[in-house]
Amino acid sequence: MRFLPLAGQEHEAVQETAEGGHAEAFDLGEMLSHHILNAREYEFPGFVWHMPQMDPIHLGGMTIDFSLTKHTFLMLVAAVITLAIGLVVARTISRRHVTAAPSGFANAVEAMVVFFRDDVCKGNIGHGYERFAPFILTLFFFILTMNLLGLMPWGGTPTGNISVTAALAIITFFVVEISGFFKLGAAGYARTIFFVPPGTEGVWKLVMLLVMTPVEFLSKLTKPFALAIRLFANMTAGHMLIFSLLGLIFVFGNMAYTRWVVAGASFAMTTAIMMLELLVAFIQAYIFAMLSAVFIGLMQHEH
Numbered sequence: 029m030r031f032l033p034l035a036g037q038e039h040e041a042v043q044e045t046a047e048g049g050h051a052e053a054f055d056l057g058e059m060l061s062h063h064i065l066n067a068r069e070y071e072f073p074g075f076v077w078h079m080p081q082m083d084p085i086h087l088g089g090m091t092i093d094f095s096l097t098k099h100t101f102l103m104l105v106a107a108v109i110t111l112a113i114g115l116v117v118a119r120t121i122s123r124r125h126v127t128a129a130p131s132g133f134a135n136a137v138e139a140m141v142v143f144f145r146d147d148v149c150k151g152n153i154g155h156g157y158e159r160f161a162p163f164i165l166t167l168f169f170f171i172l173t174m175n176l177l178g179l180m181p182w183g184g185t186p187t188g189n190i191s192v193t194a195a196l197a198i199i200t201f202f203v204v205e206i207s208g209f210f211k212l213g214a215a216g217y218a219r220t221i222f223f224v225p226p227g228t229e230g231v232w233k234l235v236m237l238l239v240m241t242p243v244e245f246l247s248k249l250t251k252p253f254a255l256a257i258r259l260f261a262n263m264t265a266g267h268m269l270i271f272s273l274l275g276l277i278f279v280f281g282n283m284a285y286t287r288w289v290v291a292g293a294s295f296a297m298t299t300a301i302m303m304l305e306l307l308v309a310f311i312q313a314y315i316f317a318m319l320s321a322v323f324i325g326l327m328q329h330e331h
Contacts, residue, residue, distance in 0.1 A: 099186040106173040152321040168317035175309035197252035208327030
């Protein structure tokens with residue numbers, strides 16, 4: 029690939045072909061969208077897998093498409109990896125004596141499980157946390173695996189898709205609200221919406237009821253919205269930054285005397301951002317799981 033200067037003292041990246049023609053100019057935006065957005069094909073080294081498609085289902089005015097996509101495939105891969113890690117670690121620990129601690133990878137996973145059980149679940153949910161610990165742990169390891177798949181060669185980040193993070197947030201929303209309804213009962217659950225501060229009497233009770241009811245109702249909807257947007261925005265922004273830095277190599281590739289400097293600086297900055305993204309992958313999985321535990325705890329105890 030060779031980049032040539034064009035007329036008008038503007039430089040545009042083009043590729044000469046064997047026939048003497050020119051290919052399309054390098055488009056940084058197209059590269060970003062190609063690597064970040066969902067697709068119906070998956071690029072492997074040497075070939076492209078065109079995923080099998082299904083006819084969409086029409087229900088009234090809604091169309092549902094169950095066709096396999098890149099992010100759907102990566103979600104299935106993440107689910108299999110999460111399940112395999114759980115089974116292998118559980119089997120390793122069960123084979124050891126009760127007084128012997130596991131070693132290596134099993135020890136690291138057990139440490140994270142104990143931390144989430146004692147500090148995240150018990151600390152934020154309180155009494156009855158045992159029922160929710162498997163759900164919180166599944167959220168953490170599943171999201172973490174999806175985040176890390178985006179840092180692998182020829183991988184992708186399903187959590188950079190708002191549909192994926194929204195689905196996880198909606199599942200959490202139903203767990204929070206349904207478990208709260210059964211724990212508090214109909215009357216107790218209603219008070220989480222029609223809220224009146226304790227000690228309010230007389231006409232101020234009606235005023236506070238009119239003011240606080242829409243606030244409390246909207247707060248139930250903003251919680252899953254915040255979960256979905258936070259995870260989606262952080263994972264998307266990180267990968268856009270990585271590919272933007274790599275794209276500088278092609279954007280400035282036609283500058284004969286500075287392209288190697290640009291390439292070296294781009295490589296160094298991309299490596300640093302990749303290390304940061306590895307930390308972000310753990311942090312965002314932890315934040316999603318921790319906030320889910322907080323929301324569950326807020327609904328489990330009326331006080």
